[in-house]
Amino acid sequence: MNAGRTPILAIDSVSVAFGDKVRALDDVSLNIARGEIVGLVGESGSGKSTLCRTLMGLGEATSGTVRIDGEPLADRLDRDRLGFRREVQMLLQDAVASLSPRMRVRRLVEEPLHVHRLPLAAGRARILTLLKRLGLPESSLEKFPHQLSGGQARRVAILRALVLQPEVIVADEPTAGLDVSVQGELLNLMMDLHAEFRLTYLIVSHNLNVIRRITTRSVVMYLGQIVEEAPTAALFRAPAHPYTAALLSTNPVVDPGKRRVRIVLRGEIPSPIHVPSGCRFHTRCPHAQARCRQEMPDLRALGDGRKVRCHFPLAETAGLA
Numbered sequence: 001m002n003a004g005r006t007p008i009l010a011i012d013s014v015s016v017a018f019g020d021k022v023r024a025l026d027d028v029s030l031n032i033a034r035g036e037i038v039g040l041v042g043e044s045g046s047g048k049s050t051l052c053r054t055l056m057g058l059g060e061a062t063s064g065t066v067r068i069d070g071e072p073l074a075d076r077l078d079r080d081r082l083g084f085r086r087e088v089q090m091l092l093q094d095a096v097a098s099l100s101p102r103m104r105v106r107r108l109v110e111e112p113l114h115v116h117r118l119p120l121a122a123g124r125a126r127i128l129t130l131l132k133r134l135g136l137p138e139s140s141l142e143k144f145p146h147q148l149s150g151g152q153a154r155r156v157a158i159l160r161a162l163v164l165q166p167e168v169i170v171a172d173e174p175t176a177g178l179d180v181s182v183q184g185e186l187l188n189l190m191m192d193l194h195a196e197f198r199l200t201y202l203i204v205s206h207n208l209n210v211i212r213r214i215t216t217r218s219v220v221m222y223l224g225q226i227v228e229e230a231p232t233a234a235l236f237r238a239p240a241h242p243y244t245a246a247l248l249s250t251n252p253v254v255d256p257g258k259r260r261v262r263i264v265l266r267g268e269i270p271s272p273i274h275v276p277s278g279c280r281f282h283t284r285c286p287h288a289q290a291r292c293r294q295e296m297p298d299l300r301a302l303g304d305g306r307k308v309r310c311h312f313p314l315a316e317t318a319g320l321a
């Protein structure tokens with residue numbers, strides 16, 4: 001992150017509770033600088049979706065603050081809800097399902113212009129430019145979503161977002177369900193668009209190869225907390241948190257010489273209703289010790305720009321502390 005600049009998105013000590021019992025997010029802090037590409041990883045139930053919803057203003061924080069460009073999100077939504085919706089766009093995991101099946105692509109991509117009361121002529125010209133940029137033929141404007149391939153549907157969803165000239169794109173599993181070659185093309189396109197339109201990305205994915213390929217910083221969540229945050233290259237080279245190590249060990253790698261020994265975790269991620277005492281990961285951690293069951297570790301800085309929430313970071317990186 002660029003030191004000294006106001007982050008475009010800042011989450012400060014945000015907790016989200018549902019009723020008395022469920023704590024979906026617990027004291028999460030994260031800054032995203034303008035132009036950054038941040039990856040968010042973790043199993044289902046780790047809090048990724050709740051974090052994204054909170055960032056998008058679709059769910060309220062129980063405590064803590066979300067800021068956009070330094071302004072509290074609640075104030076921004078009161079002042080200029082539509083402007084915020086233009087500035088921060090979300091790409092949903094199921095691109096076809098996110099497009100209304102009864103509308104042709106032309107209507108789908110023009111709809112945001114109507115909703116946001118933007119000049120139609122300029123918007124339509126932008127749509128034509130973006131169609132070319134995204135490698136979609138003009139004839140695709142007359143198609144219905146079910147007539148598009150998975151890759152084309154993603155491109156239409158991206159076009160719908162870009163027509164509003166956003167600053168931030170939150171992408172949920174941007175390549176899920178696509179063939180490997182189409183995934184590669186889409187990621188290349190996203191990287192090009194990032195540079196061309198000076199976008200900021202938050203990429204949420206189970207696919208660690210996607211995170212590794214396009215993000216510069218990665219955030220790992222477990223049971224509502226950030227457990228590790230690091231420059232992506234450092235995280236993949238030597239994870240400091242045992243949970244990160246377990247996630248990475250299941251990631252298929254092309255080079256057999258670099259394959260990690262697979263770490264099989266015990267059981268499932270616990271329910272947020274029954275959060276374990278001490279370190280939340282201790283019920284599954286192969287390195288757990290007595291202290292881990294009693295004392296919750298803080299998220300603390302190590303020496304290479306990373307933070308880890310563990311009393312005993314892995315030996316490979318512990319020398320950085």
Ligand code: SF4
Pocket residue numbers: 241242243279280281282283285286287288289292297309310311312313
């Ligand atoms: S604090 Fe203990 S249980 Fe938690 S991740 Fe570290 S070693 Fe494992």
